[in-house]
Amino acid sequence: MADESLFETIHDLSDLELAVLLSLIAREHCLISTPQDGVDDLIEELQLVQTESSKPPFPSVASKTFGLNSVVVHCDSSTTLDTFASSLLVAHPQTPGSFTPLPNIRSESYFSARPRHYQLPSAGDSSLRIANVVLAKDLDRAPHAVQIQALELLRTRRIFTRTAVHAAPKQFLFVPVLAAESGGEARVTRHLNDFLFLAHWHDPEDGYVNLEEAEDGGVDDETASTGSVVKARVPGAVTEALISENDISHLAKLSQQVVADVDVIRYQMNIVSFLRMHRAVADGISPAATKHLEQLARCLAPLHNVDYVTPALLSLAARKVYLHRIRITAPEKERSMQWGSKLRAVEAVLEGVGPEEVIEDVLEMVTAPL
Structure with missing residues (x-):
């Protein structure tokens, strides 16, 4: 470490x-x-x-x-x-002789x-x-x-x-x-x-x-x-x-050696699944975000002096990785509208809901491994 x-x-x-x-x-x-x-x-x-x-x-x-x-x-x-x-x-x-020209760029x-x-x-x-x-x-x-x-x-x-x-x-x-x-x-x-x-x-x-x-x-x-x-x-x-x-190079090398237990990996996948299915989320969650979630959790581990991913590190990583990525759906496009929900009721449910609230809601719903 x-x-x-x-x-x-x-x-x-x-x-x-x-x-x-x-x-x-x-x-x-x-x-x-x-x-x-x-x-x-x-x-x-x-x-x-x-x-x-x-x-x-x-x-x-x-x-x-x-x-x-x-x-x-x-x-x-x-x-x-x-x-x-x-x-x-x-x-x-x-310094003389230190400059190397870049290769030609195709037109x-x-x-x-x-x-x-x-x-x-x-x-x-x-x-x-x-x-x-x-x-x-x-x-x-x-x-x-x-x-x-x-x-x-x-x-x-x-x-x-x-x-x-x-x-x-x-x-x-x-x-x-x-x-x-x-x-x-x-x-x-x-x-x-x-x-x-x-x-x-x-x-x-x-x-x-x-x-x-x-x-x-x-x-x-x-x-x-x-x-x-x-x-x-x-x-x-x-x-x-x-x-x-x-x-920084040393910390990067340590992050590549971090391991994750199968229960922690399952917890990570559950977070991703619950985010994708959350009624307030529009356009889903991208594969790039899932990759960054795992990557950030591994980078956080050496900073906490451990060589393994914990559920707490995944929760912290989720708050940072998805904060700018989650888009809140418009009430008229919320999925329950397809099954007869009233627009005013959906508007009331989504009022004041932002990415921060969605992330906290999902982390409360998903059970972390012991």
């Missing part, structure tokens, strides 16, 4: 940091949402921000916790494909009208590459074509610009950051939505650990509480990432 120091570090992480960590372990992508008035603070918590004033960069989930660079892509109804693609890139210095490829030849940058030049963490703010407001381009980026791990094709780095995380009053309201276009590994809704009342630490000017080593989740930091000092790439 994970060594004791790493295990203690993981238990000190915030919910936002845990959502990012689980996505990095699984090499998948996540959706994070919060109420409209908290989006900017959420972005600052997740992204390394350099303000217009002389303040130093804020410590962020991406940079401070995981040692990754990040970009914010601001989306709206006027966002174009070229703007979206170019916004993903950051400058990356190359039949997606967004095919692109150059097929690339030049090596001269010594000392900087090349552009996709950032490790891409925070797509308000991606749900972007045109459908832009959201499909984002899906293609996640599927192929590369993006086309007017002059080149850029491959995603080994550690790559794409995070739509959306405004929503609840986790069940946050979603992007259907196929992209189903491709996303998990969803997390952040309550502003839970606070922003890294942002608050930066605004306080850092925490002194002598005054930092040993039980606090805020790590000691000296303003302007260069600190190592709390969780390195090697730590």
Whole structure:
């Protein structure tokens, strides 16, 4: 299992940091949402921000916790494909001889009208590459074509610009950051939505650990509480990432060794079956969601210092995997209407029901193994 120091570090992480960590372990992508008035603070918590004033960069989930660079892509109804693609890139210095051109792309490829030849940058030049963490703010407001381009980026791990094709780095995380009053309201276009590994809704009342630490000017080593989740930091000092790439690789390897008892597998299948048959669910539950449910449960196990899946881990995984995927049916399309139910009665039953309520209802109905 994970060594004791790493295990203690993981238990000190915030919910936002845990959502990012689980996505990095699984090499998948996540959706994070919060109420409209908290989006900017959420972005600052997740992204390394350099303000217009002389303040130093804020410590962020991406940079401070995981040692990754990040970009914010601001989306709206006027966002174009070229703007979206170019916004993903950051400058990356190359050492002489370290640059390897990408292979030629067949003209039949997606967004095919692109150059097929690339030049090596001269010594000392900087090349552009996709950032490790891409925070797509308000991606749900972007045109459908832009959201499909984002899906293609996640599927192929590369993006086309007017002059080149850029491959995603080994550690790559794409995070739509959306405004929503609840986790069940946050979603992007259907196929992209189903491709996303998990969803997390952040309550502003839970606070922003890294942002608050930066605004306080850092925490002194002598005054930092040993039980606090805020790590000691000296303003302007260069600190190592709390969780390195090697730590993430180690946790990923441990997750692949996690086992599940047949009773736990049966419990998992029962959860999926009950969700598919729930009267409030429209369009069913996709196979991709079932795969992600098992994958997330296995990724959670090493974080809890066990090498097997428990019913509690499956319940926790279900709350994160299905939050953004469940669509509530319209009352007139609820299945009991085919058998003579009254529309007003069905409307009363479905009133106030969202994905959160459906998930909790199913977890209460399905009996967990002892």
